[in-house]
Amino acid sequence: MRPRLASWTLNGLLLAGSAVALFPLAWMLSVSFMHPGDTGSLPPPLLPADATLANYRTLFLRVGIGGYLANSLAVSTAITVLSLAFNLMAGYAFAKLRFRGRTAVFRALIGGLVIPAQVAMLPLFLLLKYLGLVNSYAGVVLPALASVFGIFLVRQYARGIPRELLEAARMDGAGEVRIFVQIVLPLLRPIVVTLAIITFLTAWNDFMWPLIVLTGQDHYTLPIGLASLAREHARDTELMMAGAVVTVLPVLALFLALQRYYLQGLLLGSMKR
Amino acid sequence: MNRQRVAWLFLTPALIVLGVFFLLPVLGALALSFTDYDLYALADPHNVRFVGLHNYWALLHRPVFWAALGHTAYFVAVGVPLSMVVSLGAALLLNSPLAKARAFFRTALFAPVVTTVVAVAIVWRYLFNTKYGLVNALLEWLGLHPVDWLGDPHWAMPTIILFAVWKNFGYNMIIFMAGLQAIPAELYEAARMDGATPWRQLRHITLPLLQPTLLMVAILTVSGYFQLFAEPYVITEGGPLQSTVSVLYLMYDEGFTWWNLGSASAVAFVLFIVMFAVTALMLRLSRRSLREGELA
Numbered sequence: 001m002r003p004r005l006a007s008w009t010l011n012g013l014l015l016a017g018s019a020v021a022l023f024p025l026a027w028m029l030s031v032s033f034m035h036p037g038d039t040g041s042l043p044p045p046l047l048p049a050d051a052t053l054a055n056y057r058t059l060f061l062r063v064g065i066g067g068y069l070a071n072s073l074a075v076s077t078a079i080t081v082l083s084l085a086f087n088l089m090a091g092y093a094f095a096k097l098r099f100r101g102r103t104a105v106f107r108a109l110i111g112g113l114v115i116p117a118q119v120a121m122l123p124l125f126l127l128l129k130y131l132g133l134v135n136s137y138a139g140v141v142l143p144a145l146a147s148v149f150g151i152f153l154v155r156q157y158a159r160g161i162p163r164e165l166l167e168a169a170r171m172d173g174a175g176e177v178r179i180f181v182q183i184v185l186p187l188l189r190p191i192v193v194t195l196a197i198i199t200f201l202t203a204w205n206d207f208m209w210p211l212i213v214l215t216g217q218d219h220y221t222l223p224i225g226l227a228s229l230a231r232e233h234a235r236d237t238e239l240m241m242a243g244a245v246v247t248v249l250p251v252l253a254l255f256l257a258l259q260r261y262y263l264q265g266l267l268l269g270s271m272k273r
Numbered sequence: 274m275n276r277q278r279v280a281w282l283f284l285t286p287a288l289i290v291l292g293v294f295f296l297l298p299v300l301g302a303l304a305l306s307f308t309d310y311d312l313y314a315l316a317d318p319h320n321v322r323f324v325g326l327h328n329y330w331a332l333l334h335r336p337v338f339w340a341a342l343g344h345t346a347y348f349v350a351v352g353v354p355l356s357m358v359v360s361l362g363a364a365l366l367l368n369s370p371l372a373k374a375r376a377f378f379r380t381a382l383f384a385p386v387v388t389t390v391v392a393v394a395i396v397w398r399y400l401f402n403t404k405y406g407l408v409n410a411l412l413e414w415l416g417l418h419p420v421d422w423l424g425d426p427h428w429a430m431p432t433i434i435l436f437a438v439w440k441n442f443g444y445n446m447i448i449f450m451a452g453l454q455a456i457p458a459e460l461y462e463a464a465r466m467d468g469a470t471p472w473r474q475l476r477h478i479t480l481p482l483l484q485p486t487l488l489m490v491a492i493l494t495v496s497g498y499f500q501l502f503a504e505p506y507v508i509t510e511g512g513p514l515q516s517t518v519s520v521l522y523l524m525y526d527e528g529f530t531w532w533n534l535g536s537a538s539a540v541a542f543v544l545f546i547v548m549f550a551v552t553a554l555m556l557r558l559s560r561r562s563l564r565e566g567e568l569a
Binding site for chain 1: 276277279280281283284286287288290291293294295296297298299301302304305315363366367369371372373374377378380381382383384385387388389390391392393395396397398399400405406407410439443444447448451489490493496499500502503506507510521524525528529534537538541542544545548549552
């Protein structure tokens, strides 16, 4: 009898925890289908009495959230594709190529992790201002094109590639670039997927730097657009919940589809830091 | 092609990005913090003057700086232990052989981590609304007094802490689960044979063997929580009565609302120094406790 009680308690706790974790998201979805003003009644309704897409219509037709969505997609995709290329090359070099200063440079990069990114933001803004890149997509994309975390992740994984494989290819006269593209990249495929989703999610959810560098609505990404809408439409609960759904849904769906890779990267990245 | 040259060729793009867009600005921030760079300098760089440590000195005499540091310290001191306890609890539950539908529970508990801070912070703002929020409706249903969560300076930061715990605990939960799985099952079997209660197993097997993981998670979480910004920006806008202004909020305000980039850089550096000192202290203390553990 006792193990059964323990099992009930334990699974009950897990169920309660999951309910707390998911409730705000479920509520957000439910309210996004309510008519404007529905949440202003007491007691607050949990489900829409008469579901409507009115809030989404307002967001896309009048508020122009479609533009923010397109900006977010463009910026996050550009960051993912380009930084993936740069981090893969650098991570592979640190793991498998011999060169003078390898350990020193790598240690310096890891050491740089103690500096919070925000320290760089004020001069970075000035730098981009002099380059004429404030309020441009490039202003968001450029600083994100390489990350120590990404390089570290690739290096950890690439160390597992057998040296003999690369040496054999060199004996056959293959150039280093060809070895990288034809032999190394296919072997790195799992970590490429992992790093791609982590990078995309980070870029999509990023807030402080885009808030600083994007000064005009035309270039707003979703989080910035949403934060600005929230100040303007503080009372329009239903509209804001629809905006939150538009912002969260793409990344949540991406995570659900590829969570195995995401969680693996999280574990690899947290080891031996 | 020369092997050395190839290696550097592979490294160059990433190193240029990190050099130009991180290393250079960090050095720039240090330089900037010794100047009076402000709106006038933004218009014409000739207006910049070197002021030595004046920005730092002035900061130490501004009550708003100490308040921001205090709020951030409060957020870290309460938020980090609370987050870790919840993460560890969830990991222990999920890791138990009695747990059913483990994959579902893991995904559900982790879901808040991947959501966009700004979006879910807005959700939070409505859930904790004093009059129409569901949290107060629940309190009332339980026969408790409603709380002015976001309007009362004493409650605003606790509300933000609750939000941060909800949003982040899943991340450390995954790391703890991996740590727990690395503990040999025989140890628990032996303990059970000796009649050890689950509580004693936790105290004498799980926690000691998990110590390296706990330390790493603690340091990463402390660093992350010191960088509090988006939550107060969206949920409370620093209020009420500036009770949720964090150090980074102050830096943002000083730098990008008032364009005092010199003094804002000093704020950024003070935050860096504080973070560095706290994590170094944690490392030292944990080393000492490890050594004492060996002696005992």
